[in-house]
Amino acid sequence: MVRFEISIDHSRCSDPLGCGICLKICPTAVFVARPSQMFKFRETPGALYRIKPLYASMCTGCMECAVKCPAGAVRVERSNVR
Amino acid sequence: MFRLRKEEMKKEGVVPDIQTMAEDIIEQAIRARDLGDTKKYMELKTQAEKMAQNVHFGQVVTLEQVKKIMDIAYPIARLSCVCRRRSRGFKDDENFFCMGIGVGMYKWERWPESYRGGVHFMTPEEAKAWLEQVNEAGLVHTFWVFGTPYIGGICNCEYPACIGIRNRLDYGISMLVKGEYVALLDRDMCTGCGLCVERCQFRAINIERTMLKAQINPFRCFGCGLCEKKCKHNAIKLVERESLAGLAQEW
Ligand code: SF4
Ligand code: SF4
Ligand code: SF4
Ligand code: SF4
Ligand code: SF4
Numbered sequence: 001m002v003r004f005e006i007s008i009d010h011s012r013c014s015d016p017l018g019c020g021i022c023l024k025i026c027p028t029a030v031f032v033a034r035p036s037q038m039f040k041f042r043e044t045p046g047a048l049y050r051i052k053p054l055y056a057s058m059c060t061g062c063m064e065c066a067v068k069c070p071a072g073a074v075r076v077e078r079s080n081v082r
Numbered sequence: 083m084f085r086l087r088k089e090e091m092k093k094e095g096v097v098p099d100i101q102t103m104a105e106d107i108i109e110q111a112i113r114a115r116d117l118g119d120t121k122k123y124m125e126l127k128t129q130a131e132k133m134a135q136n137v138h139f140g141q142v143v144t145l146e147q148v149k150k151i152m153d154i155a156y157p158i159a160r161l162s163c164v165c166r167r168r169s170r171g172f173k174d175d176e177n178f179f180c181m182g183i184g185v186g187m188y189k190w191e192r193w194p195e196s197y198r199g200g201v202h203f204m205t206p207e208e209a210k211a212w213l214e215q216v217n218e219a220g221l222v223h224t225f226w227v228f229g230t231p232y233i234g235g236i237c238n239c240e241y242p243a244c245i246g247i248r249n250r251l252d253y254g255i256s257m258l259v260k261g262e263y264v265a266l267l268d269r270d271m272c273t274g275c276g277l278c279v280e281r282c283q284f285r286a287i288n289i290e291r292t293m294l295k296a297q298i299n300p301f302r303c304f305g306c307g308l309c310e311k312k313c314k315h316n317a318i319k320l321v322e323r324e325s326l327a328g329l330a331q332e333w
Contacts, residue, residue, distance in 0.1 A: 002116050020171020029242040032168045038099045042195045049168075054109060057116040058252065 002079045004061055006030065006053035012073035017046035022065040022074055028058040031065070104133045104257075112253050127255050134257045140226040140237065140246050142261035144307040144320065145213060148223040148236060152209045155183035155233075159190075160212075162199035163237070165245045174199030179221070181209065181236040213238075222247070222283050222306045224258060241283045251284065259333045261305030263320035267298050271317035278309035278318060300329055 013019070016033045023031050032054045035044035051073075053059070065074045111126035143151075152158060163179040166172040177199065182190070190197040204212065213223065213236075221238035224246070228234035242248045246258035265286070274294030279287050286302035287309060289295070296317070298309075310318040324330045 001118070017167065017171065017173075020173075023169065023171035029169055029248070032245070033171065034105065034168060035102075038102055041193065043198045052109075054112060055248070055252065057112075 001057055004056060004059045005077050005079045006056050006059060006065075007075045007077075008051045008053070009071075009073040009075070010050055012071040013051055013069075014071070015047050016049045016051045019070065021068055021070065022051060025064050025068055027062060027064070028055065028060065030055045030059050100133070100137055104130055104138070107133070108249060108255055108257075111255060112249075115253060131256055136230055138226060138228055138257070139230070140224045140235075140258040142258065142304040142306050143223050143225055144261065144263060144305070145217045145223060145311070146307075147262075148213055148225070149210045151183070151225065151233070151236060152206045152213070155206075157185070157187050157203055158183050158206065158209045159187045159201035159203045161190075161197065161201055161235075163243075165237075165239070166243045167198070169245055169248070170243045178202065179216075179238045181238075182234060183236065184232070184234055186234065217308065217311060220281055220283075220308060222304070222308060239283070247283060256333075260303075260323070261307075262323055263305035263307065264300050264303050264323045264326065264329055265298050265305065265307070265309055265318050266300070266321050267296055268317045268319065269295055271315050272296050272313075273315055273317075275315070277312045277314065281308040281312050283308070300326070301332060 020033070023033060030053050031051050033049040033051050036048050036050045037044060059076065061076060063076060066076050107126050107130040111123050111130060114122040114126060159182050160178045161180040161182045162174045162177040163172065166177050166179060182201065187201050187203070190201045194200040216238045217223070221240055224237045224239050225233050226235040226237060237244070239247055241251060249255040250258050272295050274289050274296065276289050278296055279289060283306070284302050284304045286299045288297055290297050305320060305323060307320050310320055323332070
C-alpha cells in the first residue's frame with residue numbers, strides 16, 4: 001500500500017554514502033542507496049549513489065528523515081494513490 | 083526484456099550489468115505490489131527469482147557448514163558488506179561483515195578501486211575463529227553464488243540490513259533460500275527461558291506465556307541454527323528439512 005510519497009531532492013543530497021543519516025535513522029529502513037551508474041573495473045564513487053525510498057510501503061510517517069536530513073532533501077507527503 | 087533493458091542502458095552510457103538488472107526488476111516488483119497490481123508483481127517476482135537462480139542467489143547455512151567451506155575454499159578474504167552500505171549507510175572501514183572466496187580476491191587486492199574497502203586476507207583458522215564470533219553476535223551465515231554454481235561470497239546477515247532477508251520477509255521475493263535444516267523443539271527440555279527468541283532474525287520463535295514453552299514456526303524457520311547455539315537446556319535440535327514431508331518443498 002502506498003500511504004506516503006517520499007521524494008529525495010538529489011541536487012541537495014550530494015554525498016549519500018558520506019552522510020547516510022536517513023539510511024541509519026529510519027525505524028523501518030525505508031531507504032536504500034543505489035549506484036546511479038556502474039563502471040567497468042572500478043567502483044561507483046559515493047557521490048554517484050542515489051537515495052531511494054525503496055521500501056516506502058513500510059513508512060509510518062514519523063518524519064524523522066525529513067527533520068534530520070541536514071540538507072533538507074527529503075520530503076514525505078500523504079499519498080493520493082490507494 | 084533483458085535485451086531491451088541492455089539497449090536502454092547502453093543509451094544511458096552505463097555498463098549493463100546483470101546484477102543491476104535484477105535489482106531494477108525487484109524494484110519494479112515492489113512498486114507493483116505497493117500499488118496492488120498483483121499480476122504484475124507476480125510476473126516480475128518470478129522473473130527476478132529466475133534470474134537469481136541462474137546467476138546470483140543465496141542460501142542460509144549453519145556455523146558448522148560455513149566452517150567446512152573455510153576448509154576447502156582458497157583464498158579467503160574479509161570484504162565490506164554491500165547490503166549494509168546500501169541499506170544502513172555503513173562506511174567501508176566499519177563494514178567488514180562479508181567474506182569473499184576464490185581467485186577473484188587477488189584481482190580486488192591488485193586493484194583496490196574495483197572493490198570498496200579492498201580485501202583483508204585470512205587463514206582458514208582465522209576465518210573460522212571470526213565466524214564463531216560473528217555467530218555469537220547473532221548474525222546469520224549465508225553463502226551466495228556468483229554465476230551459479232560458483233560460491234563467491236560468505237555473508238553474515240541480519241534483518242533489515244540484509245537486502246536478501248528484507249526482500250524475502252517483507253516482499254516475498256526469494257533471492258535467499260532457506261537452509262538444509264529446520265529447528266525443532268523438545269518441549270520436555272524447554273524451560274521457556276526465552277534466550278532463543280532474540281537470536282532469530284526470521285521471527286520464527288515466540289514464547290507461549292501460559293505454557294512457558296518456546297514455539298518455533300517451522301514454516302518461518304530458515305534453519306540458521308542461531309537459536310540452538312544459545313539454548314542452555316538442549317531443547318532445540320536441527321533436523322534435515324527433507325526429513326519432514328511437510329517441509330521438504332519449503333525452500
Ligand atoms: S517518515 Fe519515518 S518511517 Fe517514513 S521514511 Fe521517514 S523516517 Fe522512515
Ligand atoms: S539524510 Fe539527506 S543528505 Fe543525508 S543521505 Fe539522506 S537524503 Fe542525503
Ligand atoms: S548478504 Fe549479508 S553480508 Fe552479504 S552483502 Fe548482504 S547483508 Fe551483507
Ligand atoms: S532457549 Fe531453550 S529452553 Fe530457553 S526458551 Fe528457548 S528453547 Fe526453551
Ligand atoms: S528458529 Fe532458530 S534455526 Fe530457525 S531461523 Fe530462527 S534462529 Fe534460525
